[in-house]
Amino acid sequence: MRIKGYLVFITGFVILSFFNTESFASGNSGTTDTLKILTYNVRNCKGMDNVTDYERVAKVISRINADVVAIQELDSVTERSKRIDVLAELARKTGMFPTYNSSIRFQGGAYGIGFLTREKTLSSEAFPLPGSEEKRSVLLVEMEKYVVCCSHFSLTQHDRAESVGIINQLVSKYKKPVFLAGDLNAEASSPEILQLSESWQKLNDPLNPTFPANKPVECIDFIMSKKTENFQIKVIESSVEDEPIASDHLPVWVKVVVLSH
Numbered sequence: 001m002r003i004k005g006y007l008v009f010i011t012g013f014v015i016l017s018f019f020n021t022e023s024f025a026s027g028n029s030g031t032t033d034t035l036k037i038l039t040y041n042v043r044n045c046k047g048m049d050n051v052t053d054y055e056r057v058a059k060v061i062s063r064i065n066a067d068v069v070a071i072q073e074l075d076s077v078t079e080r081s082k083r084i085d086v087l088a089e090l091a092r093k094t095g096m097f098p099t100y101n102s103s104i105r106f107q108g109g110a111y112g113i114g115f116l117t118r119e120k121t122l123s124s125e126a127f128p129l130p131g132s133e134e135k136r137s138v139l140l141v142e143m144e145k146y147v148v149c150c151s152h153f154s155l156t157q158h159d160r161a162e163s164v165g166i167i168n169q170l171v172s173k174y175k176k177p178v179f180l181a182g183d184l185n186a187e188a189s190s191p192e193i194l195q196l197s198e199s200w201q202k203l204n205d206p207l208n209p210t211f212p213a214n215k216p217v218e219c220i221d222f223i224m225s226k227k228t229e230n231f232q233i234k235v236i237e238s239s240v241e242d243e244p245i246a247s248d249h250l251p252v253w254v255k256v257v258v259l260s261h
Contacts, residue, residue: 033145033258034236037203037223038066039181041152041249043073044086048214048245054086056246058093061116064241064253068143069096069116070150070181072249076100077109087114101126101139103152113150113182115141129166130159138167146258147174151182153192160185160192168199171226177233177258178226179203183249187218200224201233203254208240210250216240221252232259 038061045057061069071090075081091098097117101124102110115121121141129136131154139150149167153160171178180200186193188206203223209216225233236255243251 035258036066036253036255037068037179037181038064038251038253039070039221039223040251041072041183041221041247043247044075044081048248054089055093058090060243060246060251062094064251066253067118068148072113072152072183074114075109075111079107091116099124099141101137103137104135113139113152115150119143127170129163130154132156132159146177149180153184155185161195164192164195177231180224183221185220187220199227201227203235203256204238204252210240210252213248213250214244216250221249223252223254230261
């Protein structure tokens, strides 16, 4: 189900995994860098069978083997999650580094989104986004050679449209490749996704539906890259995982090549 979640930008989604780590780290002009990006709305690891299973979701993430994972719908020490920090639990089980942002205070804890990364982040920052039905936010993490945003957009169209402009402004300062990933709660033909597409390149195929997990009929989870003259992003592979039980959304990932000019 689409839970009204405070946005931590961009997420969800987003996961990056490189297949040429040496080239990526070198940063030499003209090098080819390969990344794998994953976004996953995990619904607090509560599956379509109504069973909360952290091990099951962690195995999905580990199997995909991305470098950066954007995750949406995460409780942190709330009553309903039995005081478990869900992102920390997933980090422990996958061996990745967690970065969390609280979108709302909830049941003695927090509810928001976050990242799992193969390497430690250089920095992170979060900003509020419009959310008429529920507070939203955007979370950005900066790595050595790229920036990723994670988001879980509002259920309200007007809020989503305003969020696009805010995000565009926030990432304008970066000279590195910038990626956006998350549950955007809108289909590719919607005005807000069309607005995003003016400045961002869609990396996953919107013809492959992502929700609901057991019988997907619409694509509302996206991975995008910021359009720039400094870098060219080419998709090597795009996939929506066949994982109908672990969450109510399907995991979405892409392999991309980053070409520097």
